[in-house]
Amino acid sequence: MDPAAVSPESFNAVTLFMRADWVVKLVMIGLALASLWSWTVILDKLFRFAALNRQADKFEDAVASGRSLEEIAQEAGERPRHALPRMLQGALKEWRDARGKSGQSDGQAAFLIQRIDRVLDTIIARESQRIEEGLGTLAIVATASPFVGLFGTVWGIMHAFQAIAIQKNTSLAVVAPSIAEALFATAIGLVAAIPAYIAFNAFSTKAGKFAARLEGFADDLSTAIQRRLSERV
Template sequence: MDPAASGTLTAESFSLIALFLRADWVVKAVMIGLGLASLFSWAVIIDKLLRFSALNRHADRFEDQVSSGRSLEEIANEAGERPRHALPRMLQAALREWREARTKGLSSDTQAGFLIQRIDRVQDAIIAREASRVEEGLPLLAIVATASPFIGLFGTVWGIMGAFQAIAIQQNTNLTVVAPAIAEALFATAIGLAAAIPAYIAYNKFSSDAARYSGRLEGFADDLATAIQRRLSDRT
């Protein structure tokens, strides 16, 4: 029996489970949708935390290897034929262009300039693909962060409409009539905010992390171009 109808309200009447079970199908649908959105956003958050941590650890190790004084060819060979991470792929691409150009001959400054341009284009393509990969999931966080409060507000408005309907039908403004429906309505808003706030914070953090990682790749590409230019100058 509905506790509001019987006139007996207890603390258990306002538990989260009771509020959900007592809500009508529209408010329930809003709550379930917001709960799923929050679940998906947390899956993205955990994935991004682990992924950026792994990417930065590997980048630190690889940059230490490159700056250790060992030959770039040796480091590239140790990375294997198909490295998973972007930095060794960038190194292998630059060395591949260097070897092809050296095989064909670098008899003029123009050819050397074309080599640097080709290397820059290859590096830019790798950086663009890697940036796209690390930004996967961020649009979902943006959608959850912006849409969840409004969806929760819709559930609240619908629930308050139900409260006014109960007042009109029962012709009773007693809190036992109004309070449960209002609590259910506000619960929808609370779920919307609970879904939106972590998604908003995570979106801003991971957007900054992605931008910093892309900047790190661009800096590494500049270092590779400088190393190739140094080799070209040593040949002249």
């Protein structure tokens, strides 16, 4: 680059991108797409966790209101999307199947509780897997983006030194724009990685808390069924 042509506009993002080597451009485009991908996951998780917790609060309030569990389960519909009503319906189904049989021995009652626990554990496992979808994407972007950006920087610096050697001019006005182009790739890598890293840790914590909430609800359901069985004895 002609030193006389260097100006503040030479260091804006668009100019740095357009002037960069084609390999560095590919790195920048890839990192920008990875950042867009991670932000799509981040926004989806933000709205999803908010909706899940809001629905869970509403359902738990209904259960704690003292109304019949059968009535609450019926209001949830045949195929509720939320895990809590599915857990309630699954537990009540096992309870109805056992109630249709004549006299329950202690062994049969214990077997019923085990069946209910298996049903609830299955629902919890599937729901935990569902809410963790997308976290792998955030982990990949968070860990890989800085290294991809660093690769673009190293490649750009090598290309810049080659151009400097050809021009046989090592003045700062010649070196600075070329180095800036290379470092811009690392900057984009960090811009992609930092939000993904923060979001991954935040949503992993949220997913763990929600799974614990499901497990607590499952324990309460199991206790309620045991109480009903003891009342029948």
